[in-house]
Amino acid sequence: MVFEGLADKLQGALQKLKSKGKLTENDVKEVMREVKLALLEADVNFKVVKEFIDKVKDRAVGQEVMESLTPGQQVVKIVHEELTALMGTTHSKITFASKPPTVIMLVGLQGAGKTTTGGKLGAYLKKLGKRPLLVAGDIYRPAAIKQLQVVGGQLDIPVFSLGDKVSPVQIAKEGIEHAGKHGNDVVIIDTAGRLHIDENLMEELENIKKVVIPHEILLVVDAMTGQDAVNVAENFNNRLGIDGVILTKMDGDTRGGAALSVRSVAQKPIKFVGMGEKLSELEPFHPDRMASRILGMGDVLSLIEKA
Amino acid sequence: TKTRQGITARVDQVLKSYKKVDEELLEEIEEILITADVGVNTTMEIIGKLRNQAKERKITEVENLRGLLKEILADTLDLNKSHELNIQPLPAIILVVGVNGVGKTTSIGKIAHRMRSQGKKVLLAAGDTFRAAAIDQLEIWGNRVGVDVIKHQEGSDPAAVVFDAIQAAKARKIDVLICDTAGRLHNKTNLMNELGKVRKVVEREYGEASKEILLVLDATTGQNAIQQAKIFKEAVDVSGIVLTKLDGTAKGGVVLGISSELDIPVKLIGVGEGMNDLQEFKPNDFVNALFGDE
Ligand SMILES: Nc1nc2c(ncn2[C@@H]2O[C@H](COP(=O)(O)OP(=O)(O)OP(=O)(O)O)[C@@H](O)[C@H]2O)c(=O)[nH]1
Ligand SMILES: Nc1nc2c(ncn2[C@@H]2O[C@H](COP(=O)(O)OP(=O)(O)OP(=O)(O)O)[C@@H](O)[C@H]2O)c(=O)[nH]1
Ligand SMILES: [Mg+2]
Ligand SMILES: [Mg+2]
Numbered sequence: 001m002v003f004e005g006l007a008d009k010l011q012g013a014l015q016k017l018k019s020k021g022k023l024t025e026n027d028v029k030e031v032m033r034e035v036k037l038a039l040l041e042a043d044v045n046f047k048v049v050k051e052f053i054d055k056v057k058d059r060a061v062g063q064e065v066m067e068s069l070t071p072g073q074q075v076v077k078i079v080h081e082e083l084t085a086l087m088g089t090t091h092s093k094i095t096f097a098s099k100p101p102t103v104i105m106l107v108g109l110q111g112a113g114k115t116t117t118g119g120k121l122g123a124y125l126k127k128l129g130k131r132p133l134l135v136a137g138d139i140y141r142p143a144a145i146k147q148l149q150v151v152g153g154q155l156d157i158p159v160f161s162l163g164d165k166v167s168p169v170q171i172a173k174e175g176i177e178h179a180g181k182h183g184n185d186v187v188i189i190d191t192a193g194r195l196h197i198d199e200n201l202m203e204e205l206e207n208i209k210k211v212v213i214p215h216e217i218l219l220v221v222d223a224m225t226g227q228d229a230v231n232v233a234e235n236f237n238n239r240l241g242i243d244g245v246i247l248t249k250m251d252g253d254t255r256g257g258a259a260l261s262v263r264s265v266a267q268k269p270i271k272f273v274g275m276g277e278k279l280s281e282l283e284p285f286h287p288d289r290m291a292s293r294i295l296g297m298g299d300v301l302s303l304i305e306k307a
Numbered sequence: 308t309k310t311r312q313g314i315t316a317r318v319d320q321v322l323k324s325y326k327k328v329d330e331e332l333l334e335e336i337e338e339i340l341i342t343a344d345v346g347v348n349t350t351m352e353i354i355g356k357l358r359n360q361a362k363e364r365k366i367t368e369v370e371n372l373r374g375l376l377k378e379i380l381a382d383t384l385d386l387n388k389s390h391e392l393n394i395q396p397l398p399a400i401i402l403v404v405g406v407n408g409v410g411k412t413t414s415i416g417k418i419a420h421r422m423r424s425q426g427k428k429v430l431l432a433a434g435d436t437f438r439a440a441a442i443d444q445l446e447i448w449g450n451r452v453g454v455d456v457i458k459h460q461e462g463s464d465p466a467a468v469v470f471d472a473i474q475a476a477k478a479r480k481i482d483v484l485i486c487d488t489a490g491r492l493h494n495k496t497n498l499m500n501e502l503g504k505v506r507k508v509v510e511r512e513y514g515e516a517s518k519e520i521l522l523v524l525d526a527t528t529g530q531n532a533i534q535q536a537k538i539f540k541e542a543v544d545v546s547g548i549v550l551t552k553l554d555g556t557a558k559g560g561v562v563l564g565i566s567s568e569l570d571i572p573v574k575l576i577g578v579g580e581g582m583n584d585l586q587e588f589k590p591n592d593f594v595n596a597l598f599g600d601e
Contacts, residue, residue, distance in 0.1 A: 037347050043529030046342050109527065110552065110580070111408030115439075140580070142416075142447035143440040150439035195555045222408070226344040226529025228557035249407060252492040254531040277407065277438070277490075 028060045031075050035295075042255030042294045045230045048264045056082050083291040086260060091244070091269035092284030094125070097215050100185035101133075103176060105212070106246075107205055107236060108220035110193030113248035113274055115144065117220050118190045119151035120274065120282035125186050126157060133184035135175035136161035137168040137208070138192035148190050155279055158184070168192070168204060172212045189214070196235035205240055216243045218271065221262055223247045229258035230265045237266040248274035251281070255294050328361055328372050336376065343560030343597050346530050349567055353379055377594050384566050384590040390574050393519040393546055397427070397482045400473070400509055400516045404502060404543060405523035406535055407490030410551035410577055412441065414523055415485050416448030417577065417585035423452055427482040432472030433458035434465040434505065435489040445487050452582055465489065466504045473512045484516075493538035506543045521574070523549045526559030536565045551577030554584070558597050 032053055039049045059082070060075045096102045104121065106114045115138070122132040134152050136159060138144035145161050152159035160175040172189050179187045191208070194201035209217065219233065219242045236242055245262055250273045263270055270290075275281040333354055340350040356379050357372070366372055394401070401418065403411045412435070419429045431449050433456055435441035442458050449456040457472040469486050476484040488505065491498035509518065522545040524532050539545050550559050553576050562573050573588040 040341055040347050041530055043344075043531075046338060109555070111410065111525065113408060141444075142451075143443035146443045147438075147440035154439070195552075197556060222525075222527070224406075224525075224528045224531040226527060226532075226557065226561065227342050228344075228527055228555065231556050232527075249492065251495075252406070252531065253494045253534060254529070257529065 025061050028057065028075060032057055032060070035079050038295055039257065039260075042257035042296065043224075043226045043229070043261075044257035044294065045227055045261035045264075048230065048261050051264075052082065052086065052260075080291055080295065083260070083294065084288045087263055087287035087290050088269050089287065090284060092271050094121075094186075094271075095215050095243070096186075101176060101179045102186045102216070103189065103212055103214040104186065104216040104218060105172075105189045105191065105205075105208065105214040106218055106220055107191050107240065107242070108193060109195065109222070109232060110141075112193060112220045112222045113246075114193065114220045115147050115151065115190050116277065116279070117246055117248060117272075117274055117282070118148065118188050119155055119157070119279045121272075122152070122157045122186075122188055123155050123279050124272075124282055125188075126155070130186045131184050132157055132186040132188055133175065133179045133182070134159045135172060135187055135189045137171050137175075137189045139164035139166070139168060139171070140192045144190075144192065151279065158182070169207045169211050172208045176212055196232045202235070202239050209240055217241065218243065219245050219262070219266070219268075221245055221247055221258060223250045223256040223258060223273070224252060224254045225258040227261075229261040233262040233266045237268065242266060242268055244269050244271040246270070246272045246274065247285070250274060251276045255296060256290065257294050259290050260294060323369075328367055328369060332369065332372070333358060339598070340560065343558035344529050345560035345597075346533070346564045349383075349564040352567065353383070353563075373598075377591075377598070380563065380594045380597065381590045383563050384573070384593065390572050390588045390590075392574055394483060394517050396517060398476065398480075398513075398516045399483045399519065400476070400513050401483065401485045401519045401521060402469075402488065402506065402509060402543070403486065403521050403523060403549075404488050404539055404545070405490060406492050409490065409523045409525040409528075410549075411435075411490065411523045412444050412448065412487055413580065414521075414549050414551060414575070414577055414585070415445065415487050416452060417582050418575070419448070419454050419485055420452040420582040421585060422483050423454060428480065429454040430472065430476050430479065430481040430484045431456045432469050432484060432486040434468050434472075434486045436461055436463045436465050436468065437489040441487070441489065448582075465501065466508045469505050470508050470512060473509070476513075484513075493535050493542075499538065499542045502543055518546070520544060520546045521549050522547070522571070523551060524559075524562070524565075526550050526553045526576075527555060527557040528561065530561060530564075532561040533564050533568065536569050536571055540569060540571060545571055547572055547574035549573075549575045549577065550588070553596075554578040559593075560597055562593075 036053050059078050106118050108114050125132045136145040136148045149159045160178050162171045217240050219236050270285040272282050273285050275283050337354050405411050422429045433442045433445045446456050457475050459468045520543050522539050550573050576586050576588050578584045
């Protein structure tokens with residue numbers, strides 16, 4: 001079921017249309033229904049799907065499609081184009097402060113991959129010639145500090161910690177001072193995982209933000225997230241004004257519809273994707289690949305090319 | 308919380324705004340199920356049953372439809388025989404598996420706490436030798452709830468850890484041995500094979516023990532959870548599910564799909580990060596929560 005892509009279903013729908021030559025509005029409707037189901041199966045949020053389908057429908061019942069010789073393929077092409085456009089452009093960049101250190105703060109739900117991604121980002125920036133410092137701002141999760149220290153040790157990147165008895169706000173503040181003194185030009189703050197509805201812990205993040213004024217607040221999102229991804233993104237974005245998203249665990253076989261949901265509610269770029277547990281497995285985000293993946297349509301594209 | 312009220316309000320609004328059971332109403336219910344991650348296929352099946360049974364039983368009042376729907380949903384879950392942990396007769400071994408970051412180690416801490424409060428002798432095995440500080444994390448949980456942890460060094464063979472833990476459990480006359488494993492995505496064949504090896508050790512070395520193989524699923528996960536359940540079941544014959552992070556706003560509706568397609572019972576649910584935040588799974592409560600009635 002999960003792997004039965006849009007391609008098969010569309011092929012069926014298109015087969016029916018072939019004999020007709022021209023598309024009617026009803027034909028488009030039928031094809032769009034398949035697209036809608038494919039998006040839902042890929043975990044794209046319900047509301048986001050509805051808006052998207054309406055938009056595509058408008059274009060698809062237009063002249064360019066109805067009168068083309070391969071109307072079905074035209075529709076799929078439009079779907080893919082619009083989806084890619086919705087994903088935004090390639091944006092795997094970190095905004096560096098004009099006056100160092102650049103401060104990056106990682107936030108997100110429990111277990112999303114913040115600590116691991118902190119290490120990956122550190123490694124990535126080190127390659128760019130930066131001198132990152134990791135700051136252990138999670139004082140709650142058992143062994144969270146140790147985890148970051150092990151990660152830092154593997155990468156030969158220093159880790160700043162004040163233990164788990166000091167407030168994360170204070171840790172962040174002193175971490176930045178420490179960076180200033182030790183010539184670290186990027187500070188990556190790891191924070192504890194939290195629910196977007198946890199009033200106290202969300203306030204804690206606001207307080208960290210107030211004190212350290214990060215240049216980048218990045219929301220770390222598990223690519224396997226379901227319909228709730230929009231609520232998560234909305235809450236974190238409303239409270240903190242995030243600057244971008246990192247999608248993790250993309251090495252799995254999830255369609256990753258959460259990407260579209262998050263992107264569409266927060267309107268912030270997806271900057272990187274996590275492709276594995278190893279600290280080198282961080283990649284730039286490719287909007288077109290993501291669009292194909294969500295639709296499950298490696299084959300659909302070649303279908304279009306043939307047309 | 309706000310979000311939950313939002314959903315409750317929406318359901319009631321939907322039901323109130325319809326006088327008769329009709330296709331439009333069914334479509335709105337379909338929407339509610341989809342937004343709870345129930346998935347397209349399972350939702351269609353449920354709506355189909357709802358439509359047919361409403362016709363058969365001549366249900367036209369909206370209020371009665373709601374009852375019927377809950378019945379159908381609870382049935383889907385109840386097909387599962389038992390929601391009890393399979394630990395009788397003692398001694399027992401529980402192997403905990405799942406993808407990365409779902410809450411395996413935390414759930415083990417909670418289960419250990421629960422068993423200990425029931426007066427059982429518990430031992431933990433640090434079978435995640437891969438993730439940074441995974442062993443330390445389990446040890447902190449062990450200290451917190453007052454049970455010992457059998458461990459090797461980071462990077463060592465998890466099957467060897469479990470082997471040692473089983474010998475220790477026998478020697479110390481432990482009631483329940485709970486084994487942690489590293490998170491792994493189900494599409495990584497080598498890692499799934501490694502898990503198969505651990506399971507073989509359990510079978511070979513601890514024949515006399517009752518066995519429970521728990522798959523931990525994150526309630527926030529969408530349709531991929533079905534794939535996780537399918538492949539973990541094939542690899543290690545999962546006997547129960549722990550559904551975590553239900554204290555968020557996600558509804559975990561995907562377990563309906565898993566129940567109807569795979570027949571693996573949900574046994575426990577996680578509702579927070581503390582050691583008491585573990586509950587038995589009650590199908591009816593779950594269905595209510597799916598609808599926002601609490
Ligand atoms: N396969 C895979 N696993 C990942 C990826 N990123 C993180 N992980 C794993 O996901 C799990 C959770 O990662 P963490 O970095 O501990 O997540 P976190 O958000 O810091 O978790 P909390 O601090 O508990 O909220 C670990 O097992 C990581 O190894 C990824 O891109 N791919
Ligand atoms: N809100 C909430 N958080 C939970 C729950 N269960 C676990 N967590 C949190 O989720 C994060 C990951 O939990 P772990 O127990 O480390 O997950 P894991 O599956 O062992 O992770 P890996 O070993 O890295 O694969 C931690 O921050 C936990 O505190 C739950 O029921 N509710
Ligand atoms: Mg962390
Ligand atoms: Mg673990």
